[in-house]
Amino acid sequence: MTSVEVKTEAEDSGPGGYAAARLHLLQGEAQSGPPRRAALAELTDDWLAGLFKADAAGVRGAALVAVGGYGRGELSPRSDLDLLLLHDGSADAAAIAALADRIWYPVWDLGLALDHSVRTLGEARKTAGDDLKVQLGLLDARHIAGDLGLTASLRTTVLADWRNQAPKRLPQLRELCEERAARQGELQFLLEPDLKEARGGLRDATALRAVAASWLADAPRAGLADARRRLLDVRDALHLATGRATDRLALQEQDQVAADLGLLDSDTLLRQVYEAARTISYASDVTWREVGRVLRSRAVRPRLRAMLGGGKPAPERTPLAEGIVEQDGEVVLARAARPDRDPVLPLRAAAAAAQAGLPLSLHAVRRLAAVARPLPTPWPAEAREQLVTLLGAGRATVEVWEALEAEGLITRVLPDWERVRCRPQRNPVHTWTVDRHLVETAVQAAELTRRVSRPDLLLVAALLHDIGKGWPGDHSVAGETIARDVAARIGFDRDDVAVLASLVRHHLLLIETATRRDLDDPATVRAVAEAVGSASTLELLHALTEADALATGPAAWSTWRASLVADLVKRVGAVLAGGPPPVPAAAPATVEQERLAIEAYRTGGPVLALRAQTEATEPGAEEPLGVELQIAVPDQPGVLPAVAGVLAMHRLTVRAAELSVMELPDGVSADGATVSGGSVLFLDWRVAAEFGSLPQAARLRSDLVRALDGTLDIPGRLAEREAAYPRRRGAPAPPPRVTVAPAGSQLATVIEVRAQDAPGLLHRIGRALEAADVRVRSAHVSTLGANAVDAFYVTGPEGAPLPGADAAAVARGLEEALRG
Template sequence: MTTTGTQPTPTPDEGPLGTGDHAAERAALLADPALGGARRRTALAALTDRWLTGLYRAAGSPPGTALVAVGGYGRGELSPRSDLDVLLLHEGPLDAELAERIWYPVWDSGAALDHSVRTPAEARAVAAEDLKAQLGLLDARHLAGDPALTAALRSTVLADWRSGAPARLPELHELCTARAERHGELSFLLEPDLKEARGGLRDVVALNAIAATWLADAPRDGLDAAAERLADVRDALHLATGRATERLSLQDQDQVAAQLGVLDADTLLRQVYESARTVAYASDVTWRSVERVLAARANRGRRISRLGFPFSGVGRTGGAVGKGAVERRPLAEGVVEQDGEAVLAQGARPATDPVLPLRAAAAAAQAGLTVSYATVRRLAAEAKPLPVPWPDEAREQLVTLLGAGEACLPVWEALEAEGLISRLLPDWERVRCRPQRNAVHRWTVDRHLIETAVKAAAMTRRVARPDLLLVAALLHDIGKGWPGDHSEAGEVIIRDLAVRMGFDKTDTDTLALLVRHHLTLVDTATRRDPDDPATVDLITKVVGTLPHLELLHALTEADATATGPAAWSSWRASLVHGLVARSAAQLAGGLALPADAEPTADEERLAVEAARTLAPALALHAQTEAGAGGVAEPGVPEPMGVELTLAIPDQPGLLGTVAGVLALHRLTVRKAGLRELDPIGAGPVLLLSWTVAAEYGELPEAARLRADLRRALDGSLDVARKLAERDAAAPKRRGIATPPPVVTVAPGAVSLSATVLEVRAHDAPGLLHRIGRALDAAGVRVRTAHVSTLGADAVDAFYVTDQDGRPLAAERAAQVARSVQEALG
């Protein structure tokens, strides 16, 4: 089985064709410039049919026998150096010399022959034992002799394949998986095996075999063209090398490109990679469909067995679960889980919700799922381009998607297969499938970028701005699609992209710095004297601040580890770490945390009201995605948020209680602030300013939220118990591995009047509630808090004191940090 394609039925020539005549005709056919691609493969198969038919007839062609082409030859296509897979089928006794009279002329010609002589019963038995033999027989095609014998064999083998599909398809899947592990992914290899690697011609054969079961079929858009392109490249490889090789070696790529009329070897590889990705994605989609169908058949069989009826397959539907029995669980606004995939909710409207593709992708990745093929297709067809600059939610959802780490990869591949990534990031098309002719690199440029983001997702606890780290990781090599130094080109591109994505000037400058200098740390550490003060001065002048240094260090490590084992050794890591440590010491001066803004008139009014009445004062204001007072883009839905301001006389457990009520109402905290005021000199009032959004569905009614807040504050609503009951009743869903939470005590220079606890954790419902309860249980007062949700990561800072209003002693502060970390564990 060597190639794929249609199943033409060439008409054999009636007269015998000698070996010499065949060789001459074959050479003329291969040299004909008018024949190429599928036409040449078909013509070569037809010529071979005539030759073998002539040899069979010259050998006697006794009744009760048939000559049958199988495997790739059976599909009617032959590459210049393909094996000839031939079966001599017979009933009853057979002249022992008949086969030799056919095979010997083939061997004498130098053609590679894979032959067998069997009765139909023997062929069927071999197929039952040998999966590869059964796959070859699925493509059986009659050449000569008794056509009824061939037809009966084809019918029997196909019936066996369909009836045995529930057992044989898992075996085929294991075979494909093992082959991929041995040969790698075709779309990322500098010297790919066009047949055996994942995404190669073997996978196309497997997809056709799955389709023959009638249980599932592959997405066909672009698949035939991809398979034909891979077959064309293999033909050119055979002609250029004169060998029956499947490996597209570096030394042969220029010749193959010339043979195909392609501009150069890089263009050739990009075409090969694009075709392989089409095949690989079709395989992923198809195997998921197979798994669902087989699971549904098994479940239906168990149900029927319990009722006392035998189970006997269910035709083409595969026993899919009936419409009313499908379980759907909400993941995000407009997105639900069904059959282990993320799909659109019934009320979702992609045409009026341009953020939906990113929201669906982020929700799927964070849940450890992928987005269904039908959903991605619908999003690609119906979703409108994002407005420029992007809404805040779009940027947050991209960061959330990247923050899922390994779980991001299949989702990203699904979006890219339908062109959604290039639509979001137009410059992505220049790096897509771009080879890197460097033995150090394991991946194409685009895959290296997403792999770097995956590595960076494990490092988000090391930096104060995980969103900037993830975006810089995704785009740090975006300049490789342009002439010149890719770091310099990348800085220009990232500035444009950052503005497009809605980052402000400060964040844009930070991203530009990271992209421009993503190689600076490792180059400086390995090429300069690390003990020379000028070396440290160079780094500190480049980064400017300690947060920038943290970001650049994490990006450097993520980039190197994503490149390959040779790019990040323990020696390099130690050199970079030492340089960063010395630079950090020089930049030391404490973490720059947001300064408290002066209270607004509304906040002062609420604080005065709370101080006078000794009761909570609450204000709720709707906010569009564009921000307070902002104007939403025409035609773009407004994912409404709520600004909640609460003033209340200080009392224990305030932070955790309010956060718990928000979690009960399925509100996610985008940002939050807490500070202490004394507006009339009657005692401290805590002012909480929150920006929240609905996890999915609509926002709760303001009156209901206000009533629950007041009940929680007066003790009539047990928030912790309600949350625990809801969590216990919720269905358990597989999640993704995330970096563990990190709780640290900031240097004393950050604040002279309080101890600053920094919390970096994966965002989750009730996270702020758990932090607040842990701080309350530790017996400390929260004087000020700065809470930020950046994609899937929470980056919070809490200014705490003891009950007398003094900073905590060092040992006490460390104990409180440990308590909070244990509560989040």
């Protein structure tokens, strides 16, 4: 059915015909995007005009006006209808009210959302003056039916008021945009973004239209219309997929929305959304900067003219670098600059701007993008130095980098950047997209350059460490190859290229080893030392590890993780220096641990201790991290699944855990007690309450005693809880993966588990290992967002590592148990 046929059906059939024609239009495959939105707006206009004309007999001086999104003709399938019944006050109030009812009620009867008002021209103008949001909506007023002159008067008056009040209104609008961004986040980085409210979304695009309407400043037009259209297309598909008036692109809807838009997958969808959001965000930054400049200029100009006797002052230009000057709070090109002859000029301008903490002028960036010569291969030394200077500027690097990227200059100097640009990261631990994470890592690394002898290598490694995420397979392996090529292209010598490639290849080595391996096992330290190769590389890798974690998100780094990594670095450093790794203090490590172990051995039962943890966030301030739960139990089968099950029953989330065997020698303990030798399992857990407060230690101990003697049915209790309180299901999680780490230890077999974190997961792992008749010598449990990454050092009943075939069988059985 064509749009003309749809329109005719609506006109012939009244409200019922409109509903049928609307449904036909939305379900049709021939139209989508702007044509469908325009057709839906036209169809709705005709229906509402018909309602108005049928009921407006005898009512003069009235008009039906579309405002807001409907006024712009941007009707998504579930959009509100924003309507104003405007009148000149000459008609009887009762007649106007009756006319309004005869329009509003058919809209409500069809289940359409309606934002409506009835006002005179004077009332509309006063309300707009009092309420900025109303004024913004009226800027897009569009005539539907009635007195066209009345609608024209409204538009003329509102636009005149907006332009006259722009010096006061635009700062208010900017404040609204900033408050909304702080509340909703940045669209270009969110896994479940709000297409309308988040920074870089449709609200910001509308704000840019309002700024342009003020005639005070204008937004960069390149790509802006396409970005707005893309977000509207996604919102259309989202409305149709959900059947709801929602602007939040939830994870569970993304595959369907991508399919409806003809895209490959949800990652492609998010990447297009992020690209659109970046275009709008960058345009917003440039526009608001221009608004501020104009308003400052207007405030200062009268005084300057008075001082200069009415003459026009020349703008001040302060040199920053060769060919680069500061003018009016921005970095611009000097008049004598020749970007067509100076290939280093873009990097020199970016470095100067970042070091000065100033934005790059839009005009300067566009001129550089248009005429700058490409850099030769390998780069001249100055180009490499300017890149390092840009990366070392800290937080100011981000804004400058985004300006270069908006005009395509980043992918011109680093072509491999295209694969990571706007690439989403599905792991909720990550705050940023891949490309922004790389820049954020460089920002964090800039704070650590005083700790290393080669800060240039640290900064470049930070920028490249995840560059392989745009390629299939292990991103560290792919990244090593790319980093080697990039490092040679930008002019590093052979030795430096090898170091950068090694840093990218092993950028996860320290954090993964420190949190998932037994540092007391000589094989652990020796393997890291062999991979790193030199003390100078270890120094760089330590700083890169910290910068990478800090740039990932709050869940990726803590005082505890930092201490584990520092301990590993100390041990590896000793090996690289030619000596043995530092020997840890003999267990038990503390008097408190020794006391718990002795009491457990004496009583023959579990002993628990709870202790609140804090982390220093700044001098004099501490942030709560959760609770440390220490448990000592005489060595016996079933301890791990019993403890994990009891914690899950009490709704305690395990953030991290360490399990080790403590051998109590014969003799006198620290507290003077006489001890006969024996083995005690010591579990050090970091837990947090899922709901409410923590249970008492006595209750935990009581349930643990019952779990160990078999009188507490933990699987049954967990199943009952799951049935009573089913969890909300989002996007399907990837299946669990269980692997055997080759050569992970000479004393035990290392089995690594990666799975979706869930209540009772550790209990299920423990039961499966018990069923496999293996002994857990030590365990290293960590949670990163929704992912559990656990390593278990296991032996056979006789205490020796498992043969290869047996280890593979245990891993297969554990994976099958977790899949089930």
